[in-house]
Amino acid sequence: QKLSAYYGRKSSKAYTTSDVYVPEVSSDRENYKLEPGTVIKDDLDNTIFYKDYIDYINQIKALGGNVDNHSILNKQEFYAWAPHIHWDKFYNFREYYWMTYGPLTVSVTGQQENVQSTYTVEIKNNVDSYAYLFTPDGLTQNPSLKLYRGQTYNFDISTQGLPFTIKTVRSLSSDYLYNDGVSAQNVESGTVIFPVPINAPDLLYYGSANDINVFGEFKIYNISENTSINVDADFIGKKTYIFEDGTKLSNGMKVNFRGNVTPDKYKTDEWYVEGVGNEIKLVHEK
Known part of the structure; x- marks a missing residue:
């Protein structure tokens, strides 16, 4: 059956009371027609995500926001944004240095006096x-x-x-x-x-x-x-580690292990240090 009716806003200058519009199922749908939306498609042009203005308002409401006055809700010029970046490096960029080939390697041997x-x-x-x-x-x-x-x-x-x-x-x-x-x-x-x-x-x-x-x-x-080092027992999991010369182990250091090293996987290659102050962890450089 052919249906002749308009779909859109009634607030336009061309609107007349005799115009016929397609009825909506709710007042929100009636008041917000043809609003901007976000559409994401895959490589095959299939729509995999769609959200419009009403979805945006409903999401704010679901998160506990007040949506009674849309003018107040949307009048601000700036919005909070939390990108996936390391905030300390972003904020304190002057304290960081770019090392093309990474930090110098610190060799860790067996237990030494004053460790x-x-x-x-x-x-x-x-x-x-x-x-x-x-x-x-x-x-x-x-x-x-x-x-x-x-x-x-x-x-x-x-x-x-x-x-x-x-x-x-x-x-x-x-x-x-x-x-x-x-x-x-x-x-x-x-x-x-x-x-x-x-x-x-x-x-x-x-x-x-x-x-x-x-x-x-x-x-x-x-x-x-003690002329050997068991990395799992003597190194990993500790909160801090201080070398004989007073140097403190810190996050981001690159280390290797010398001497009689166990387990075998630590005998070769180099490792980055993480978790100092909580539980020391080692991440393979590759």
Whole structure:
């Protein structure tokens, strides 16, 4: 059946009351006809996306915006835009340098005297018992840790209700606290700094001051006994890493590993450092 009627706005100068217009299903459709829209097509000219003015208004409404007055809604000359860029590099561009071939490679060897590392210590609630959880690795409860004489270790403690101590014997008694170089004992929130003395015993214990089940071992070694590097255990997952000369590991550094390196995948090639301050990660340069 042939239908003779107009489709469009009635606000035009050519409009007369006798003109017949195609009726719409809602007032919005009646008031906003032939508005601009966004159309996206694929390579075969198929329309895969279409949105018009009414869709735009409905989206604002769905996100909690006030759409009662369209004049107020659309009168601004500027709109917020969040492009997929690195905002720090955009805003602080003067602090960045373009290096065509990337940063120079820093070689990382086995553990060296005066290398400083940081661990995070938290509580693992097992419902019927508790345990300390060290990051790295963040999985093993009350793990045995290797510490090396002459190195400084920082333990970021968050163990509310289970004060962190370092002792010579697995005991709740304060008589066995090991205080040589230990910055603080009975810490529930804060940082314990432990520069391992050259004359430290071969075995120390860390544990809670009030729960005998929350204990683990610090196995103390001479630096000469550690001539290799296990990248997964000694490097990845730590919050910070400081080299013997005082240089701090930072995001964006390119490193390789020298000496007796495990796992094998780190013996060759170079890696970019990410996650310093949280959990150190390595990304292959390729």
